Amino acid sequence: MKYLRMSVIIQAPLKGAEIQFFEDALSHKTVYMNGAHPLTLKHGIVVPMDIVPDGNRIWTTSFIDPTALINGKIMLDGDFIYIAPFVELDSLFGGIRIGEGTNIQDGASLKGPAEIGCSVSIAHKASISNSSIGNFCFIGFGAEIKNSRIGAGAFISHGAKIESMNVQEGGYVPPGGSRCEGEISEALKDFKEEVLHVNSELVIGYIDLLYAFGERALLQIAPSPKTSWAKTYQFPEADSVRTLGPCRIIGGIFFAGEGEVGERTSIRGDEGYPIRFGKGVRIGQRSVFHSLKGAGIEVGKNASIGNDTVIHGPAKIGNNALVGNRCIILKSTIAEGEVVPDGSVIIERHEK
Incomplete structure (x- = not known):
């Protein structure tokens, strides 16, 4: 047979x-x-x-x-x-x-x-x-x-x-x-x-990561895999973060101080990194942070990100900015103190 x-x-x-x-x-x-x-x-x-x-x-x-x-x-x-x-x-x-x-x-x-x-x-x-x-x-x-x-x-x-x-x-x-x-x-x-190539590498990388770290590789706060663009494991710095339910914080993620991450939010620093968060950042439920190879995301202090929002780097969110629910922000800069309404789609908008 x-x-x-x-x-x-x-x-x-x-x-x-x-x-x-x-x-x-x-x-x-x-x-x-x-x-x-x-x-x-x-x-x-x-x-x-x-x-x-x-x-x-x-x-x-x-x-x-x-x-x-x-x-x-x-x-x-x-x-x-x-x-x-x-x-x-x-x-x-x-x-x-x-x-x-x-x-x-x-x-x-x-x-x-x-x-x-x-x-x-x-x-x-x-x-x-x-x-x-x-x-x-x-x-x-x-x-x-x-x-x-x-x-x-x-x-x-x-x-x-x-x-x-x-x-x-x-x-x-x-x-x-x-x-x-x-x-x-x-x-x-x-x-x-390019997207297909990256994700085929991540398949093998995550499997290898599981063999290297066991169940630790699948915890809420976990390292990211080795790949052709990341020759070493990347480990989050998120000890001061309060997680408000199951979430995933993976790889090159850095929180400068206290912050909150909502339930079922995914922050993945396995492709583009670092992804940096200032002190006092609040992130809602079911949101996603991810970035392209060679680029990161910077979120300023006391910024607030709503529910069901995608922030995809390269991107910068200014201090005290308020990003609403169900937003998409890609390759863009949000100014300090800016309010982004619910449902906004912002693509390739940069500071003048």
Whole structure:
């Protein structure tokens, strides 16, 4: 009998006050790899129900963060799949299939039925329901796709809202847009390739990190993996931070003093870093901080970040700034004391 190569999901429960949360979150997951060998969770580790003849249970080539919430049955159809912190996959009303080389970023949500192709990037806080996404697509921060078909190679920009539409192959939807406006540029194609490359490295990096540090690698405050752009492990400096529920603070993160981080917020210094926070910073629930390679984020003292907001570097948030809920800030500067209204999308805005 021929046995198919299976991707692996490596997960481990947290220790301490949050362990019950993660045990509850992991308790109802069933994942299938390549259509064969259903996998179930045992003490937070995904293992196949059937063991192949040579005794190898799993191949370590895909990674799901332990904070991801999975309801129902999910098909991971290939290797090098990365599912980031606090992703929500809900297949209770229809199956979800995720293709090889796809990455689903922090706080994104998928509701079945959903078909996600190969080499797809679904960025932070994006949401997809009852839709199909073709191979090599990019879905931007906070984008919403409902009851739609997205053709292969399309680029759906940050904050876009697509409903009951067919987007052509190679189509381009601008930031905040609701329909296709031409074709994707060569520069955006190169950007998509770079995102895929980075996340394939992170898959292997997080697996290696787990072997190096054990469950410590999956705690709320944890190191980031070694990669081609980070030759050493990066460790957060966040001893003075008050966490208001389960969260993830990973890698090159530095808090200058006391601060607050809300429940299910993800701050990842595993690609771009450092990410620095001044004293007295307050961060709401379900928000995301992340940055591109070679760039960081600076958040000034006493700044306040709302719920469900994405701050993606390079970015600078000034002292005493107030960023509202459901905002997207990318490659931008927010001035000292500035108030950013709820729902704002700010891209490539800099100080004069």
